[in-house]
Amino acid sequence: MVAQGVLWILLGLLLWSDPGTASLPLLMKSVIQALAELEQKAPAAKASHKASAWLLSAPSSGPHNHLYHFLLEARSLDAAELDPYSLSPELQGLTKEVARHGVRDGQEYGVVLAPDGSTVAVEPLLAGLQAGLQGRRVINLPLDSTAAPREAGVTFPDVAALAPDGRVPSSPGLRDAAPDVTTANIGTSSPDATTGSPDVQASLPDAKAKSPPTTVDSLLAVTLAGNLGLTFLPGSQSQSHPGLGSEGCWDQLSAPQTFRLLDPRASLLTMAFLNGALDGFILGDYLSQTPEPRPSLSHLLSQYYGAGVAGDPGFRSNFRRQKGAALTSAPILAQQVWGTLVLLQRLEPVHPQLQHMSQEHLAQVATNATKEFTEAFLGCPAIHPRCRWGAAPYRGRPTPLQLPLGFLYVHHTYVPAPPCMDFARCAANMRSMQRYHQDTQDWEDIGYSFVVGSDGYVYEGRGWYWVGAHTLGHNSRGFGVAIVGNYTAALPTEAALRTVRDT
Numbered sequence: 001m002v003a004q005g006v007l008w009i010l011l012g013l014l015l016w017s018d019p020g021t022a023s024l025p026l027l028m029k030s031v032i033q034a035l036a037e038l039e040q041k042a043p044a045a046k047a048s049h050k051a052s053a054w055l056l057s058a059p060s061s062g063p064h065n066h067l068y069h070f071l072l073e074a075r076s077l078d079a080a081e082l083d084p085y086s087l088s089p090e091l092q093g094l095t096k097e098v099a100r101h102g103v104r105d106g107q108e109y110g111v112v113l114a115p116d117g118s119t120v121a122v123e124p125l126l127a128g129l130q131a132g133l134q135g136r137r138v139i140n141l142p143l144d145s146t147a148a149p150r151e152a153g154v155t156f157p158d159v160a161a162l163a164p165d166g167r168v169p170s171s172p173g174l175r176d177a178a179p180d181v182t183t184a185n186i187g188t189s190s191p192d193a194t195t196g197s198p199d200v201q202a203s204l205p206d207a208k209a210k211s212p213p214t215t216v217d218s219l220l221a222v223t224l225a226g227n228l229g230l231t232f233l234p235g236s237q238s239q240s241h242p243g244l245g246s247e248g249c250w251d252q253l254s255a256p257q258t259f260r261l262l263d264p265r266a267s268l269l270t271m272a273f274l275n276g277a278l279d280g281f282i283l284g285d286y287l288s289q290t291p292e293p294r295p296s297l298s299h300l301l302s303q304y305y306g307a308g309v310a311g312d313p314g315f316r317s318n319f320r321r322q323k324g325a326a327l328t329s330a331p332i333l334a335q336q337v338w339g340t341l342v343l344l345q346r347l348e349p350v351h352p353q354l355q356h357m358s359q360e361h362l363a364q365v366a367t368n369a370t371k372e373f374t375e376a377f378l379g380c381p382a383i384h385p386r387c388r389w390g391a392a393p394y395r396g397r398p399t400p401l402q403l404p405l406g407f408l409y410v411h412h413t414y415v416p417a418p419p420c421m422d423f424a425r426c427a428a429n430m431r432s433m434q435r436y437h438q439d440t441q442d443w444e445d446i447g448y449s450f451v452v453g454s455d456g457y458v459y460e461g462r463g464w465y466w467v468g469a470h471t472l473g474h475n476s477r478g479f480g481v482a483i484v485g486n487y488t489a490a491l492p493t494e495a496a497l498r499t500v501r502d503t
Contacts (some may be wrong), residue, residue: 010155011443023093023301025255028114028305031098031122034091036298059399066347067226071137071218072130098122099274106264108248111272113256114305116318117249117384117457121276124223128280129297131219132287139216141342173279179237211360213339219288220328223281224373225336226344229362231269232369243379245271249387262385278324279304279317285327318456319495321503327380330370338366355456381503383450383458392434398466399476407478409471410500411448417486419454419493426453429484430461449479452500454493 024030086094101110101123131137167219216225231244246266250256261270283304287294294300300309309315313322339364345354413433420426434446441447447469448461461480462468470480481500484490491497 005457007296023257024090024096026094026097026112026257026259026403027113028120028301030091031112032298032301032305034087034095035296035301037087037091039296039298060321068127068222070343070347071139071216071222072127072134074335090210101268101276103261103266103268103270106261108261108270111259111276113250114275114317114372115423115425116305116316116455117262117388118275118317118320118382119250119259120317121270121273124227124273124277125280125283127222128219128277128282128284129223129287130284131280132284134218134288136288137218137223139218139339139343141212141214141216141339142346187393212342212362213335216339216343218280219284219335220336221340221343223284224333225278225340227269227277228274228333228369228373229337229341229365230344230351230353231267232339232365234365244269244372245274247271247383247385247474249385253388253390266442269373274373275317275320278320282323282327287484309403321378321380321382322498330374333374334366334370337369338363341365379503381458381499383460384423384427384455386460386463389459391428391430391446392438393444394466395438398444398462401465401467401476403465405478407474407475407479409480411470411480412453412487412492413482413484414486416484418484419483419496421454421493423455423457425483426451426455426457426459429453430459437469441469445469447480448482450481452481452483452492452496454484454496456499458496458499 024033098110098112100119102108108119110123111119112460114120244267246261248259248270250263251258251260259272267443283300286309287300295303303309304315304318307313307316341357342359344351345357345362413429416429416432421430430451432445433448433451437443437446445466446461449458449463449468449470452460453459464479467476468480469475470482471478483496483500485492485496
């Protein structure tokens with residue numbers, strides 16, 4: 001309950017803090033610092049509030065706001081309740097910086113740099129935490145979707161109206177019959193989930209053969225399903241430009257303040273947003289299954305973006321894709337995308353693109369969105385771009401590869417000899433190898449196409465499109481991938497082997 005109270009207080013600070021306050025660097029540790037400070041100041045009485053994630057009721061709410069309000073039980077907040085618990089000016093400035101995710105003029109907002117080198121959108125992360133704290137509520141959808149939407153404005157269930165059995169009364173924000181809402185502990189593990197790219201097409205929904213979904217999982221809806229569905233609606237940006245998972249570059253890594261996308265035409269589902277959404281889903285699932293007393297949010301995030309939750313090195317942000325693939329499957333996610341679109345279609349005011357869409361059409365949107373996410377994100381390795389590890393410029397003019405290529409040449413670096421186990425060491429190794437290749441070998445750039453660390457990440461060298469200098473006589477015939485370390489007498493770590501072998 002302390003965690004819910006902290007989220008509630010932080011929401012109020014976002015809504016009522018004065019503009020123009022100084023901001024800390026946009027680092028995940030700054031977000032954790034804000035949570036820790038609130039946890040120290042929040043009394044037990046304040047922690048008893050049924051809180052919404054702090055970012056979900058900001059005045060500049062977007063098209064997902066109605067979904068957040070309904071599923072996460074957000075309600076208006078009196079600023080006077082929170083007056084004694086203000087953050088420092090620096091942390092207030094930070095919370096305003098990361099309040100909302102957005103992309104404008106090639107710059108991405110509402111994101112922070114995590115210790116593993118990944119960039120994370122805070123909005124879906126905190127939404128997932130809040131859904132997990134509420135125990136993963138199940139929305140039982142009405143089956144009829146043919147009635148026209150009402151003209152009345154949306155209203156949402158008040159948190160005080162929760163019945164002892166976890167049900168909430170009907171909400172006039174739904175067309176026809178309102179859904180029943182129950183609190184449940186949902187296990188989404190799929191026995192056939194893999195860390196590779198699954199065959200999603202054979203198991204995705206077909207509206208002609210199946211009836212519409214009848215339930216929505218609040219956790220999947222507010223993290224992944226709703227955003228995937230809305231992004232892939234006809235006429236959305238992703239239809240004309242498939243920019244799912246676009247990466248970007250920070251102005252600096254030590255004290256980052258500005259994040260610019262490598263592709264300014266990218267959809268809102270950037271790599272940073274997908275990272276935050278998946279982290280919110282993973283940690284929300286963990287919270288929903290953890291009995292009281294739950295760990296503080298600052299402690300949980302410190303572990304997840306550090307050495308691992310509860311001492312498990314496999315349960316950390318470095319391996320979010322493998323963890324996410326193990327928690328759900330393409331059929332489950334597709335049904336949830338479809339069901340969330342049905343729910344959004346019935347919430348008032350109706351999203352314009354959803355009006356009068358048939359169930360077959362919604363099912364097709366869910367299929368396309370799930371297939372793209374599963375293949376282009378879960379089924380691919382996490383690659384840090386050159387700017388992330390501090391690459392020097394290419395010297396000369398690169399020679400383009402004639403794609404597609406038929407070969408992959410696997411190397412070890414030999415020097416550096418030790419495996420690199422974290423982002424700081426792997427990035428330093430990349431810079432060291434590039435200096436050696438450019439200054440000593442007189443090559444135009446680091447020779448490898450990609451380099452694999454033992455931290456769960458791939459590091460971009462010359463990349464997908466340019467001829468490397470890795471396998472004499474064969475540089476133009478395949479990609480050269482090196483695993484950091486000397487493996488003349490021992491095998492690489494399982495994390496590094498899995499990256500090369502499976503993803």
